Amino acid sequence: xxxxxxxxxxxxxxxxxxxxxxxxxxxxxxxxxxxxxxxxxxxxxxxxxxxxxxxxxxxxxxxxxxxxxxxxxxxxxxxxxxxxxxxxxxxxxxxxxxxxxxxxxxxxxxxxxxxxxxxxxxxxxxxxxxxxxxxxxxxxxxxxxxxxxxxxxxxxxxxxxxxxxxxxxxxxxxxxxxxxxxxxxxxxxxxxxxxxxxxxxxxxxxxxxxxxxxxxxxxxxxxxxxxxxxxxxxxxxxxxxxxxxxxxxxxxxxxxxxxxxxxxxxxxxxxxxxxxxxxxxxxxxxxxxxxxxxxxxx
Amino acid sequence: xxxxxxxxxxxxxxxxxxxxxxxxxxxxxxxxxxxxxxxxxxxxxxxxxxxxxxxxxxxxxxxxxxxxxxxxxxxxxxxxxxxxxxxxxxxxxxxxxxxxxxxxxxxxxxxxxxxxxxxxxxxxxxxxxxxxxxxxxxxxxxxxxxxxxxxxxxxxxxxxxxxxxxxxxxxxxxxxxxxxxxxxxxxxxxxxxxxxxxxxxxxxxxxxxxxxxxxxxxxxxxxxxxxxxxxxxxxxxxxxxxxxxxxxxxxxxxxxxxxxxxxxxxxxxxxxxx
Numbered sequence: 001x002x003x004x005x006x007x008x009x010x011x012x013x014x015x016x017x018x019x020x021x022x023x024x025x026x027x028x029x030x031x032x033x034x035x036x037x038x039x040x041x042x043x044x045x046x047x048x049x050x051x052x053x054x055x056x057x058x059x060x061x062x063x064x065x066x067x068x069x070x071x072x073x074x075x076x077x078x079x080x081x082x083x084x085x086x087x088x089x090x091x092x093x094x095x096x097x098x099x100x101x102x103x104x105x106x107x108x109x110x111x112x113x114x115x116x117x118x119x120x121x122x123x124x125x126x127x128x129x130x131x132x133x134x135x136x137x138x139x140x141x142x143x144x145x146x147x148x149x150x151x152x153x154x155x156x157x158x159x160x161x162x163x164x165x166x167x168x169x170x171x172x173x174x175x176x177x178x179x180x181x182x183x184x185x186x187x188x189x190x191x192x193x194x195x196x197x198x199x200x201x202x203x204x205x206x207x208x209x210x211x212x213x214x215x216x217x218x219x220x221x222x223x224x225x226x227x228x229x230x231x232x233x234x235x236x237x238x239x240x241x242x243x244x245x246x247x248x249x250x251x252x253x254x255x256x257x258x259x260x261x262x263x264x265x266x267x268x269x270x271x272x273x274x275x276x277x278x279x280x281x282x283x284x285x286x287x288x289x290x291x292x293x294x295x296x297x298x
Numbered sequence: 299x300x301x302x303x304x305x306x307x308x309x310x311x312x313x314x315x316x317x318x319x320x321x322x323x324x325x326x327x328x329x330x331x332x333x334x335x336x337x338x339x340x341x342x343x344x345x346x347x348x349x350x351x352x353x354x355x356x357x358x359x360x361x362x363x364x365x366x367x368x369x370x371x372x373x374x375x376x377x378x379x380x381x382x383x384x385x386x387x388x389x390x391x392x393x394x395x396x397x398x399x400x401x402x403x404x405x406x407x408x409x410x411x412x413x414x415x416x417x418x419x420x421x422x423x424x425x426x427x428x429x430x431x432x433x434x435x436x437x438x439x440x441x442x443x444x445x446x447x448x449x450x451x452x453x454x455x456x457x458x459x460x461x462x463x464x465x466x467x468x469x470x471x472x473x474x475x476x477x478x479x480x481x482x483x484x485x486x487x488x489x490x491x492x493x494x495x496x497x498x499x500x501x502x503x504x505x506x507x508x509x510x511x512x513x514x515x516x517x518x519x520x521x522x523x524x525x526x527x528x529x530x531x532x533x534x535x536x537x538x539x540x541x542x543x544x545x546x547x548x549x550x551x552x553x554x555x556x557x558x559x560x561x562x563x564x565x566x567x568x569x570x571x572x
Contacts, residue, residue, distance in 0.1 A: 189550065189559055225378075225550070225557055281561040293556055 001040050001076055005033055012298045021234045021260070023185045023193075023222040030223065030295040031087060037292055039079040044071065090274070094217035095123045097274035102128035105213060105272070110177040113169075113205075115139040116195045117146035118182025120215045124272075125180070126157050135160045137176065139169055141197050143240035143257060166197050173204040179212045183263075185232075186214075186221045188287055190265035190280030193232050196258050202267035211269040218273045223287050223296040226262060234259045300346060309333055320523045321539070323469035323477050327506040332360070367501040367554035368393055372400035375464075375499055375552040383408040383461045386453070386489075389415040389479040391466025393499045397552075398443065409444040411460060415479055416450055450481050457488045467500040469520070470553075472509045472567050474545035474560025476500070477516060480538060486547035495549040502553050505567055510542050 012029030019025070098120055106112065106128040114121055114136065125136060136159055140147035151161045164172060179201060183194040192198065192214060205212045226232070238255035265280040278286065313329035316322075335356070371393055379385065379401045385408055387394050401408065448456055463485055469477040476482070476498050489496045510516050519527060521538040545560035552558075555566055 188557070281559060284559050284562040285565065 001036055001073075005036055008033060008036075009295075009298060016298060021184075021232065023224070024219055026298055027219050027222050027291075029298060030291045031219075032084065033295045034290065034292045035083045035087065036080055039076055039083060040073070043073045043076055043079070091217075091219060094219070094274040095120055098215050098217065098272055099123040099127035101272055101277065103131060105178070105180075106132055106134055108132045108134060110134045111137065111175055113137045113139065113173070113176045113179045113201070113210075114150065114181055115147065115166075115169075115197055115201050116141035116182075117150040118215070120217065121180055121182045122150065122153055124215050125154060125159060129154075129157050129159045135162070137162045137164060137172060139164060139166050139197065139201065141195055142166055146195075166200065169197075169201055170204045170207075173208045173210060176205075176208075176210055179205045179210055181212070181214055183214055183216050183220065184260060186216055186271070186283065188223050188225050188283065190268065190271075190283040191226055192263040192268065193260050194263060196261045199261040199263050199267075202263045206267050212267060213270045213272060214268055215272045218275060218286070218290065221273075221283070221287060221290065223291050232260060232262070302346065302349065305350070306333070317519070318524050321468055322524075323506060323520050323540070324504050326520075327469055328503040330507065331503055331505075332357070363554075364501065364503060367503075368396045369400075370554040371499050371501065371552050372396045374557055375497070376400040376404055376406070378462070378495075378497065378550075379406055379408055379464075380461070381406045381408070384411065384459060385409070386411045386413075386456065386460040386463045386485065388413045388463075388465045388482055388485055391499070393466045393501065394464055397464065397499055402443065409446070411446050411448050411456055413448055413450050413453060413481060413485070415481055450484075453481075453485050454488050457492045457494060460494060463489045463494055463496045465496075465498055467498050467504060468540065469504050469506040469508070470498075470500050470551065470563060471506050471542070472564050474548065474551070474558075474563040475510070476543050476548065476551075477506070477508075477510075477520065477540055478543065480541045483513075483541045483543045483547075486543045490547050496547055497550055497552065498548055499552045502555050502566070505563065507567065513538075513542055516540060516542050 008029060012026060015029070016023075016026040102124045106125070112125070112134060114125075115138070128134070136151075136154055138147045138151045138154070138161060140163055142165070147163055151163045155161045181194065181198060181201065183192045183198070185193040187193065202212055204210075236257050236259055238257045241257050242250060242253075242255045244250065265283075268280045271278045271280065271283070273286075275286075310333065313326065313333060316329060317326040319325060375397045379397075383406075385398075387410060398408075398410065465476075465478060465482055465485070467476040467478050471477060486496050508516070518533055521540045522533065522536055523539065526533075526536050545563075548560050550557055550559060551563060558566065
């Protein structure tokens, strides 16, 4: 199984190098590697999770320094395939699992704010709308204005929706009860990489002491730390910000169109994922359950 | 005949003697850890001489792992130092020095501000401290890193220029806070006020089973020099050498168990003392 893991690792590196901002790919590869390690460990006859992590305990009592995955086990293949199938079933059910928790968090006559378009948040709000009456304010999230699409979909379910521009976020925040957003990635310290404009929303919410709830499935949790502040940025064509028809101005200025925003963990109140609600300070624990430390660097 | 109990007692005596040194936090926590795992060994093997052999073997492994830990930490920490960063550090920590070396090896350019880390006692102790400081600056200058020594009082002034704060720790407590040279708490508070990341580097054997709620809760035997404790003077008139920095001020801890948020530290400690 050592060879299998090396194969998977190489493929994983290739895939993540192709599109670094899609961290989900890397996350899934790491999950599979962890599954293989676990199955191997189980067949090897050791007790489960106790030996997987580095710990002070392991520092003192373990004999060797690392284990090799040389011993072949015929049933390993079947076990791994079964575990992967379980993972696939879990993946398909994530949105539903998150939506199921909606009723606990949304109450009648509340004003909820969100930004941009997130399928998870859409499902979350739709599920709550079946039993409760509430209002939603959607920040349009310039320049791509995905907020418009979100508003259209929500209003189809008879949820009272208002669209407003990003500049008005702070002004309206005092009337908002909760902020519910989706995200692109969750980092290892509990921070977010989300659409541009989310940091503004988070700061406004903190200022008004409004809870900020992030709905994201567990496959978005990435074991990376925000070590280089600018390394996750992705810039796309500035056409959306300042169209090429304004050629005269374009010659004299620099125009940027960043796609993502970094939101530090202190601004977040709760993460709702398919395995339940968690505080940002608990993320490290979830990470250790999903991934093995040796796989953090693919 | 010799017994495990007897061995445990003599080891405990040895740890007590060793802990009577200055800055004994790390020594005492390392010793506590070692003593702890003896109880684990004795549970597995009832034959005394076999037990002793295994313990010696494990002791060697422990030593190797600990000596590797500084390099492990440096490898984890240096990506957080960007090219062109300005780093503030406090007092003399060999782990921090190793991290800076690793950053230099990965071809990063940065500058360092070091606090004087003064005691407010004159005489013998002052000269020792200057000696330590000069060593530190000399060691960094060898690596061609621009180093500036600043007054302890100038931390608030310099904080706006700094990109990150990097300190070592003498001990890491259960809440995720650290025990370190006096003045660390001040630096942490300033860093928080100006939104600068405060990073701590420490090896895992420094994890201590303490949970101080405030500065008073830190035991006296860690706070003061050994001679001061022995003369039995009125300790309220003595200046402490150690302070406690609470976990809310710390951004991340770099240990050989990985990069941890302060809340993850107590989890690690529980795993050990299960």
